[in-house]
Amino acid sequence: MKYEENCELLEKTQLKDDILRFKVKTDKIAKDSKPGNFLEIKVSDSEVPFLRRPISIFSIDGENVEFIFQVKGKGTEILSKQKVGDKINIIGPLGNGTFDIKSYNTVALIGGGIGVYPLYEAAKQLKGKAKINTYLGYRNKELVTVEKEFKEVSDKLVVATDDGSYGEKGFAIDFLKKDEKPDIIMACGPLPMLRAVKQFAQENNIKCQVSLEERMGCGIGACLGCAVKTAASSKDAPEYWQVCKGGPVFDASTVDF
Ligand SMILES: Cc1cc2nc3c(=O)[nH]c(=O)nc-3n(C[C@H](O)[C@H](O)[C@H](O)COP(=O)(O)OP(=O)(O)OC[C@H]3O[C@@H](n4cnc5c(N)ncnc54)[C@H](O)[C@@H]3O)c2cc1C
Structure with a gap:
């Protein structure tokens, strides 16, 4: 289940000049999140940049979620300016492929x-x-x-x-x-x-x-922006995964990257 929430920024930590760690409070996103899920973050209320930015969940802590991002371009630059107490619009948790958490040696x-x-x-x-x-x-x-x-x-x-x-x-x-x-x-x-x-x-x-972490458009399977070939794909019969929907975590043997 995914949710759109206005999440309060609880903590903002500058890890490096261009790398920030955000802790946000969620109602339901944290509760439903699994390791490997990601968030689609609305960085601006204006039309530029229009698309949300995908960022992985770093840590789930009760009703809080943490993520860490590097400032790369306009979207992450705007996000980096958010202040503690601001509300950030986030859709999550996203992705169906997640890390396989069970007992191993x-x-x-x-x-x-x-x-x-x-x-x-x-x-x-x-x-x-x-x-x-x-x-x-x-x-x-x-x-x-x-x-x-x-x-x-x-x-x-x-x-x-x-x-x-x-x-x-x-x-x-x-x-x-x-x-x-x-x-x-x-x-x-x-x-x-x-x-x-x-x-x-x-x-x-x-x-x-x-x-x-393929470049993504919508993050919810609507735009095909993040398509990658399946391992079974061939020139005559091309087949694709959408990273946002099938992944972002895949069994490596099923995907051609
Ligand atoms: C599933 C997923 C999880 C991600 N998790 C994280 C994370 O935890 N922390 C983090 O810092 N970043 C993460 N990213 C990458 C992050 O989404 C991009 O850096 C961000 O969208 C760039 O937006 P921008 O507007 O700042 O830059 P833009 O102006 O859109 O692009 C600036 C530069 O960054 C490059 N870029 C954009 N998207 C990507 C990408 N997906 N991979 C590599 N280069 C890219 C562009 O080619 C361009 O050179 C993740 C991406 C995906 C798809």
Whole structure:
């Protein structure tokens, strides 16, 4: 079930110059949210920008929901100007594909850049059900966020930066490959990272879920703006998933990205 609500901004934290963490109070969105769901946020009452902006749920806490976003363009710039006490119009929870929360021996969570955020609620809900090995990759030290939060919910945490300016030097997947084989990998991040994770999972026969942050129009399955090919798609018989409806979390083996 999804709802449109005017949510009060309870807390606003500047994590980096261009990365903000918002906590909003909801009536029903939090109650119905699952790890991997996202929100469609109305950033302006004027007609520009017209479309809502999709942002993942970072954390669900009672009737509150938290999300973290990087200022990229006009929409997120306007959102970043909201003040504590303001009301933000949000539709959520959105997405039907969510992370598979159940008991496992070992789960590997791997995120890159802003893709680390949707993994946190999954980690929280998996805690106590599985050993959680988390691998977070960032381009450089300036972009490292939420390390402390993931440390609290992970049995093992590796933070890697591409240039070695913080944590381990290299790509997060390099460290996942070196560790024990997990029962499942849950991943979100840039497409090259997700492709490498999918290939590693296939080669090693590991179940793998990926959350795709495809550019979206409506977020509710009306506009086909976020279509990606299914794995069964061919030139003669093309087939598509709508990321907003079928995902954003998919079994990696069912989607061609
Ligand atoms: C399901 C989903 C979950 C998301 N979760 C988060 C999140 O938790 N935190 C977060 O910071 N961002 C997240 N995003 C990305 C976020 O929606 C975009 O950054 C935002 O819509 C940009 O809006 P804008 O008006 O500021 O920028 P625009 O003016 O629309 O675009 C500015 C720049 O950002 C790029 N951009 C826009 N959308 C995306 C996208 N989806 N992926 C990559 N680049 C994009 C554009 O190509 C352009 O270069 C998510 C996207 C999706 C689809």
